[in-house]
Amino acid sequence: MVDPAERRLLLAEAVLRVMRRDGLEQASVRNVAREAGLSMGSLRHYFASQSELLVFAFRTVIERIGLRLAGLEPEPDSRRRAQRVLNELLPLDDERRAENEVWLAFTSRAMVDPALRALRDEGYDVLRACCQAIVADLSAAGLAPADVPAEVERLHALLDGLAVHAAMRPDIHTAASLTAAIAQHLDALARERASQDVSERG
Amino acid sequence: MVDPAERRLLLAEAVLRVMRRDGLEQASVRNVAREAGLSMGSLRHYFASQSELLVFAFRTVIERIGLRLAGLEPEPDSRRRAQRVLNELLPLDDERRAENEVWLAFTSRAMVDPALRALRDEGYDVLRACCQAIVADLSAAGLAPADVPAEVERLHALLDGLAVHAAMRPDIHTAASLTAAIAQHLDALARERASQDVSERG
DNA sequence: AGGTTTTTAGTACGACTGTGCTATCAATCG
């Protein structure tokens, strides 16, 4: 017998493929089943409703990102650690570009589909917690201003803004330009803190 | 006789109402016609296809924003001018919150609907030009770092990121917190430039 | 082996979609 969890994952990945190729509104039960090489009835055996299917698909994306973050090798230097985590969150390669587009589609649909809202908020919270950890870390190391909450807000918005731009204009916002933008921001944070420290001493 | 342009505008506004209330995918020919108090046939008399209707609706949004920007009273102080323009671009009141949600929905759909892509790119370009003007202005006034392109990228991403966050979590990202985030960023730019100037002199 | 449960497939139903088409009403013009 086939592992049910495996089948569900197979279907979730079919959802993501269809979503990315044709848009979320094309991720119908029929299309997803065909994409996965199964029948509608079979899909329905694993997911009682379409909403359940979509939620599961998005959840796998969130979990995948979480796993990647947890799997990062330890890095003693605050600045390098920040850069590495942020690079993990940016759509730098095809896999993460796909995840990013899925995130955008879900974010948009969650505006009007209450069933997706809780999960969307969960993704938001995870990302914000990441930013919080990064900024707190940098600030403690003297590499970011002392006003942590304000800098969390700024970093989080910058990150999601870059993600949206990368989805809209992948030709303009390349992997190189994205990492450069983040690096520049981190440099700016460090410089700001430095000038803060100077004026405090004086 | 009724002015055709007026009727088209009436229908466009119906599109925006439906989009915001029920999502873009609910902005069908039938629903929009009903929302506008017209028949399907009548709608089709003004718009040959649904795509044409949606494009026109989004265009009116872009034009409305452009008109608001053009209508801003002159402000001699660079910093205050920047703040004012940026506040105009942020979803601070209900009208602009609606426009912001429409923008998000269009951005998402344009990922898979080529007919919307050109218009979405136009909106992107307009916003980027705004950021460009603001940063160049601030930089010339000694209130932003000398590396204008890099700061344009940062401001643009920050702006769109805040917009997305405001759409996702209007309870968290209030008008006050949005303006505060922008003000904080402008302060940071000025401080960065100041420390740049100091180190150049020394 | 025989019975039971899981998995798959296929179909049917009612609702909705965009578009094409015709018919009616209003208004303008010759």
Added chain:
DNA sequence: CGATTGATAGCACAGTCGTACTAAAAACCT
């Protein structure tokens, strides 16, 4: 006044949608 054009309405068509349902096949268990 008649005729032409613009505006509105409403229906028909072919297609897709989510879901419910039945029934066959496969796998598992005793």
